[in-house]
Amino acid sequence: MGRFHRHDDGTVHSHDHDESSHSHDTEERPGHSHDHGPDDLGDHSGYATGxxxxxxxxxxxxxxxRCAAANRAAFDAAGVRVVNLMSSPGSGKTTLLQRTLAELQDRLRVGIIEGDIETPIDAERLSGYGAQISLLNTGNGFGGECHLDAPMVARALAALDLSTxxxxxxxxxxxxxxxxxxxVGEHRKAMVYSITEGEDKPLKYxxxxRSVAAVVVNKMDLAPYLDFDLGLFRRNLATVNPSAEVFELSARTGEGVAAWVAWAVGTSPGR
Amino acid sequence: MHELSLCESIARAVTREAGGRRVSSVRLRIGALRQVVPDTLVYCWSITSRGPVLDGSVLEIDYVPAAVECRDCGTLSELSRFTLSCSGCGGTAVTVVSGEEMLIVSIDVAEAPEASAIPPA
Structure with a gap:
């Protein structure tokens, strides 16, 4: 790979010194100069052609x-609200979804795009609540994708009937x-954070x-057994996202889940 | 973490704009808040930049520091870590004014199309 340069003005770039196709032409970048060491013997003769x-x-x-905008247009045309739920692994996202589906069963028609590294266990846990589920294959059993992008969500939409x-x-x-x-074309982003993850997570990520409108603080049922400082977590969150809605809950016991569900469906004031 | 997929997007856009001419350099403007590691992006470009148009091309990355502007006192503060506060008055009513850039600014290409890049008639 090429050499990596960091300039005084903060500019960084790299180039291969065994390539003759790179010149340090300063015409378009006044003041752009390199501090080359004595070992820099690359060919800097520039271009033979213009x-x-x-x-x-x-x-x-x-x-x-562009693809996200098309997804959003499809959601809007069908009158569907879409929430993109993110978290670290093990924060309780699937358990929260399970609770959410149980709360909404027979009240609202829900679709799930399951993009987390697929295991049969997750699919099993979410079935049985009357929701339409579209599984995205983002892993092969040995890890996989690090994120969902808009084209992946567009593919997942083929398995959902948005009109229903x-x-x-x-x-x-x-x-x-x-x-x-x-x-990915969502209307709102939310994340699940769990109190076993440490108070400094908002400062580390x-x-x-900052990207989300709501933060679920999960596993509150474990609070008596941990040294978790909720005030410190909230102060850390406020330094990066002062306007986030915060929902303290336990997806395991169900305590506090109703307020989250009201936000997710768009009926709470802070929606 | 997703530098490889970013490079694939960059390669598609650059190839489209180059119109068959050989690309020597690609200039990007990337903000400090975009979670991109420049060294990793450069490494991934060395893997992605294949074929007659992109082979041997280099990435030039202008790395833009994160800065916020205070809505109360107007102070412009450059951030060394991500805390949304004003260095002037300490207030938190700030707007991010730079650091979120993610642009392909320009490319340098040879003036004549590469013979090998032109499909046979």
Whole structure:
């Protein structure tokens, strides 16, 4: 791979010194200079032929974002609200979904896009509540995708009949980094955080915590057995996302789940 | 973490814009808040940039620091860690003004199309 340069102005780039196709032409970048060591003997003779610069100014995510907009348009046309649920692995996302489906059974028509690394166990746990479930194969049994993107969700929609649904919950891949970057066409992003994960998580994964409208604080039933400092967690969350709705609950016991469900379906004031 | 899939997106957009001409460099503008590791992106580009148009091309990454502007006192603060507060008044009514960039800015191409990149008539 190429050499990696970090310039005083914060610019970084890399180039291979065994390539003759890279010149340090400063014409378009005044003040751009390199501090090369004595071992830099690459060919800097520049181009044998002329070259041109093409301005692009295109967002790297534009492909994904166009697809996300199409997904959103399909949801809107069918009058379906869509929540993208993210978390770290083991935070209780599937248990919360199970509770949510149980609460909404016979009240609302729900679809699930199950994008987390697929195991038969998760699918089994979510069946039996009358929800339409679309499984995305994001793993092969040895790990797999680190996030869902808009094209994956578009593929998952083939297995859902949106015209017969009111709410779609997307279970993203358990990961606090990548899923925050990809718009999949949802109306709201939410995340499940559990109190066994430590109070500093919002500071370690600020992009994720900042990207969501709601944070579920799960496993509150374990509070008596842990040294978890809820006040400290909330202060940390406020430094990266002061406006997030917070729902303290236990997906295991069901305590506090009703307020979350009201938010998820869009009937609570902070929706 | 998803630098490889970003490189695949970049490769598709760059190939489309190059119109068969050989690309020598690709200039990106990436904000500090976008969870991209520049070294990893460069490494992934070395894997992704194959074929007559992209082979040998290099990524130039302008890494943009994160900055917030205070809605109360107007101070512009550069962030070294992610805390949404103003360095001037300590307030939290701030707007992120830079650090979320994720752009392909421009590409440098040879003026004549590569003979090998032109499909046979």
């Amino acid at each position: 070259r041109a610069r093409i301005e692009i100014l295109e967002d790297i995510f534009s492909e994904n974002d 649904l009111d709410l779609v919950l997307i279970e993203n891949v358990g990961n606090l980094v990548c899923p925050a970057e990809f718009d 600020p992009v994720m915590f």
